[in-house]
Amino acid sequence: MTGTPINSRPFWEEYFVTDWASNGGPGQSRHFMLQLLYHLPSPDLGWLLATAPTVLDWGCATGEGTAVLANVLPNSNVTGLDFASLAIGTATERHPEASFLWHPEGFIEGAFDVIVSSNCLEHFDDPLRVASDHLQNCRYLYIVLVPYREHPLHDQHFAQFRDESFPEQLGSFSRIAVQPFPVENEYWPGWQVLAAYGSADYLRLREPPDPAAPTISSVRHLLGQL
Numbered sequence: 001m002t003g004t005p006i007n008s009r010p011f012w013e014e015y016f017v018t019d020w021a022s023n024g025g026p027g028q029s030r031h032f033m034l035q036l037l038y039h040l041p042s043p044d045l046g047w048l049l050a051t052a053p054t055v056l057d058w059g060c061a062t063g064e065g066t067a068v069l070a071n072v073l074p075n076s077n078v079t080g081l082d083f084a085s086l087a088i089g090t091a092t093e094r095h096p097e098a099s100f101l102w103h104p105e106g107f108i109e110g111a112f113d114v115i116v117s118s119n120c121l122e123h124f125d126d127p128l129r130v131a132s133d134h135l136q137n138c139r140y141l142y143i144v145l146v147p148y149r150e151h152p153l154h155d156q157h158f159a160q161f162r163d164e165s166f167p168e169q170l171g172s173f174s175r176i177a178v179q180p181f182p183v184e185n186e187y188w189p190g191w192q193v194l195a196a197y198g199s200a201d202y203l204r205l206r207e208p209p210d211p212a213a214p215t216i217s218s219v220r221h222l223l224g225q226l
Contacts, residue, residue: 006155009083009104012084016087020087024187028119029063029119031184032118032188032192033064033118035181035183037069037219037223038220039194041177041196042216044176044177045219046207046215046216049219053112053113053140054114055073055076055116056079056108056112057069057080057098057117058081058108058115058117059106059119060088062094063080063091063095064094066078066079066095066100067098070095077099078099079101079112080101081101082106083104088100111138111139112137112139113140114141114142115141115142117134117144119146120146122150122157122159122160124159128170139201141197141198141199142170142196142197142198143197144194145192147160147192148161148190148191149191172199172200174200176206177196178195180192180193181194
């Protein structure tokens, strides 16, 4: 990849050919999405399970995390989007339970009830600007998962995330969760942090369900076993 700018589309097109699988990318994507859902606050997990929203996995790579979303939320319309055409071609072949979109700039076309992005924002110099752009296409709930207090930064990472990295307001969306947690060292040598934001419409819909409700507790148990 000599001469190819890090995190450019040519960089990732080549990376998906040469290094993604050998560096455990598919397993990492699956594990991170399972952890994202497991650590999501009960009101938000309950809402996802009860309402069958449209869901976009932004920066989906070869779709393993997207497939987790589709399997845990079988009544939802789940779509993955990436700017690497090879990744989207692979995802489409491997994961028929979800839909996949390619855009050479990663632009989101249309609106989704929920947008999820796992381990993507750290690749940008100005991750909050990227997140704010996403919110233009998000109706209700925006969820991100990124490395927590990463030091030193991986050579592909341009931003470090701490608790204070997530403002109370992001555009018209309000912060509803910032949750750091450890992950298995096989997938990441440190912690991750989940942040969630809700629109004003979502905050009116959001209700605090009983965390021990059969549906939520059974899904959490399942996620913990996978």
